[in-house]
Amino acid sequence: MIRLLKFLVVIFVAIFCVIAYARKVEPAWLDVVQVPVTLPHLAQEFEGYRIVQVTDIHADQWMTRDRLADVVKTINQQNPDAVMLTGDFVTKAAEKYAPTLQALADLQAKDGSFAVLGNHDQWTKPQLLTETLQSVGVDVLKNQFHTIYRGNSELQIAGVGDVWAQQDDLPAVLQQLPIAGAAIMLAHEPDFADETAATGRFDLQLSGHSHGGQVYLPFYKRVTPPLGRKYPIGQYQVGSLIQYTSRGVGMASPRLRFNCRPEVTVLTLHATTQAS
Template structure:
């Protein structure tokens, strides 16, 4: 009789634990599905660039990445992101690839109404990502131009303040073999600070080795998108495994990897909030 009571009590406890475990898993999934994907972090950083001219002291760059226009990233969400970006009063807006999720060319035209509402003081510039090249790439580039966004793939855009210049360069997608850093270096002026946009962050090993760039801005990894706290994400994409989130120093070059605003796969985010990043640039002479 005593054994039967003990077994009954143990079974009740196990059942109770399983109920709590199920409730915990349900709450985590609810958070990852509904709350975190919509909980955009607006992160501000001050970066000291050794070659930045004093005329560009306080220059504000706002970066967004991995928009991934799809059924989840609808026009309402995208316009909200544009509104948040404009609220930061950017001098320049940098979009670091994956504007549309792969195999969704029908959604490309819907980028235009949102992108053309971006209001930087100078310009919006963009490079493409691997998902963009798995769509109608020519259509995406056409929409960028129609929206007033400068196509920065394998080229350089130079800003001028009096006699001082700031160079914004970009490479086309590395993972798809579209990057032509050699062409970028041919166009890059020898004077002035240089910032490189490259969708894949691990390209920093190559770009830093040239000693021509002060800063690289990237995306691609989504910060792991679904991860556990305090440890490296278990699943990361090729070219986004080493420098997957946040600020790094690669050689003498700074690198920042943005977690992106969109998602792929299960459309869940856990401990990898979507991100809009604001960079305030400071010359080394002033910061010292």
């Protein structure tokens, strides 16, 4: 009986420690992930171009303005040419938590910061969030694109409206987009990569949404939301398209992270000699 009680105490302590770690330690343990990518249509003038991607901020009682300011500090330390923010700036209650996003005003990127909204943004107050982001210098792309120049060469940054909320209009993007040169797609939901790849027009898609599952137990399948199940974490090759799905920096319910640290992604772009 005593041995059984000791065993149960050990199990209880172990469970308590794991939960404490998942609640208090790992959610704040930011992982800066370096991702080199070669884009076949990238002009040589953009060789070494640095994009920092951050996604799924989920401003709430945990992701405060001070926490987000720390994330912004980490972003700026990466010396980005451009910052890409791929949605879910809040979980809910945009009126309450949109002011947290004022911390993004301190982003420092040579060519600016660009964003798309996510499903949670679209389900709350998308116009308020769009206006808040624009007020701090973030260009929100909803079925639009922006051109970055290096001399006479161009890099196109496109973004679609949220796919789950049926706000995406890929044909509208394609109608506007120049027919040649490197193009990057921002889409909150990673599984949209199948549609992006089918166009043959984009070299890279950046997404979030899945959080990498937030809690990952070895030998068990990651639990991720709809439209985040095919490409849930990291880098994939989808036809000629590179898809990258970041684990994000915030959390949705439950507010736990285990074996799935929050992520700031630094993508360094490389050109080929045949780029066109």
